[in-house]
Amino acid sequence: MASIEAMIKWMKDREGKVTYSMTNRLGPNSYDCSSSVYFSLIAGGFLPSGSMGNTDTLFGDLERNNWRQVAPVNGNYRVQRGDVFIWGARGASGGASGHTGIFVDSVDNIIHCNYGYNGITTNNHDVIWGYNGRPPITVYRSAAAKPEPPKLPTKNPEQPIKKGINYETHVSKVGWMNNVANGALSGSTGYNLPVEAVKILFKNNQIQASVSYRAHVSSIGWMPWVKDGQLGGTTGQSKAVEAIQAKLTGEAANYYNLEYQAHVADKGWMSWVKDGATAGTTGQKKSLQALKMKLVRKPIDQGTSQPTTKGVSYRMHLANEGWLGYVTNNQMAGTTGLGIESQCLEVYVDGKKENVQIDAHVAEKGWLTNTGGTTGQKLSLQAVKLKLKNGLEKQYDISYQVHVSEKGWMSWVKNGAVAGTTGQKLAIQAIRIKLTNK
Known part of the structure; x- marks a missing residue:
């Protein structure tokens, strides 16, 4: 009894083990596209032993042995395992003008002896067909072959765009x-x-x-x-x-x-x-x-290792990151868009901490006076108040703006007003600070 599996097995047994040759095409070490298909059809019991021809004679040999052309549907062939394809116009597809091989599944994968890979390989038909200029195609199927349902990958479940x-x-x-x-x-x-x-x-x-x-x-x-x-x-x-x-x-x-x-x-x-x-x-x-x-x-690379000696410089301590570098007037300390909570703020004015008072509202603790928050306690910084001291408050306003989780950048405030939130369990993620002359 003829067997599609035996036909394909002949090809698979030689995949990667033989070379391509139109001169020495009858094996056992080299074949061309048509001779390998003839040998595989013989191995499968579809052609008599000793049968041999070329790409152009294959049309008639298949038809005489009860193979039928597969009709395209909307320009596409619904192929299945064991179908034989022939490229080129009938009557003009011999030699380098044609090509042939066997489909190994219903999603257009073929096994064929080919010049491009110098032997028998498995490839996607449409890709190889495109590389070769999309020649005319004829597909044959044995009359004894049973229809196969197409085997295609399933699509991913539909889901919305996410962060x-x-x-x-x-x-x-x-x-x-x-x-x-x-x-x-x-x-x-x-x-x-x-x-x-x-x-x-x-x-x-x-x-x-x-x-x-x-x-x-x-x-x-x-x-x-x-x-x-x-x-x-x-x-x-x-x-x-x-x-x-x-x-x-x-x-x-x-x-x-x-x-x-x-x-x-x-x-x-x-x-x-x-x-x-x-x-x-x-x-x-x-x-x-x-x-x-x-x-x-990426590791967060922000600011410098030392505060400046003039003007305002400041840095943030972030959860799982530690202290970032010092930034200056109106630059961002901290991050936005990463969901990282700040835990402590440090501010220098004219190179001295004592020139500014920081009060911090910290998770689980509430307001803390004369400190920018905590480190090592995994407690988020939620609000701050900044005031200049030592006579600088007479020369400058200190303005500040915080970026808060779920809210984004909030309005600028100055001179001891509250920036951030209390009672909402929302962490400050970043801050900008600037000095302006009075």
Whole structure:
């Protein structure tokens, strides 16, 4: 009895073990596309022993042995395991003018003996077809073959855009896979389906930033940079994305590295790269099939190690970060958009702490006099009052503005007024302080 599995097994047994040759095409060490298909059809019991021909004679040999053409539906072939394809016009597809192989599944993966990889390999049909200029296709199926339901990867559950890095891939035969975020897999593995396009979006309402990215596409190369959810790549053209580059811009680039990882045909998951580096391959004709992206926070580098001797300088102690460096007049001390609580504030005026009084409202303690908060107690700073002393209050106003969790930047106040909140359990995350002449 004829067997599709025995036919494919003949090819699989030689995958990666033989070379391609149109001169020495009858084995056992080398074959060309048509001779390997003839031998596999014989092994499967579909052709008599001793049968041999070329790509052009294969049309008739298949039809005489009860193989039927598969009709396209809306321009696409609904293939299944064991279908045989022939590229090229009948009567003019011999030699280098044609190509043939066998589908190994219903999502367009083929096994074929080919010049490009110098032997028998498994590849995505549409990718290889695109590399070869999209020649005419004829697909044959044995009359004895049973229909197979298509096996396609499922889409990710629909979910809204969330804080962090969001991304979505357009996968061959499936379409857009729905948004994922922060390290989740987009695309598919195990189906050999290429990604054809990507959309990437950075979201954080408290940080002014965006993400820029570009795709390297089969038969096109690097496409222009796009940003903030725009399409990188192509759809409807059967062109595989082979690599991507992506980077943060704006304030987010000060806080985060954008790291990403590509799953590539014949290679699997490659190493993580970051900040504009290439994930995937170029020049190897290997499609990118899945993608993961994540934000990795950088160490916070802010200010200087010593306060200034003139004017105002100040620094924040942050949860899990410790003391940051000193900043000066109207600069931000602390962070926004990272969700990091401040715990203590230190202020110098003209190089001296004693020139300013700080009162701090601290979680679980309430108002503390003549201190900027606490360290080592994991207690958030929630409100502050600042006053100049030692005669400086007659020369200057001290104004200050705090950034509070869930509220953002609050209004400027000055000269001992309360900045922040009490009784709401909301932490100060950042502060700006400035002196102005009276």
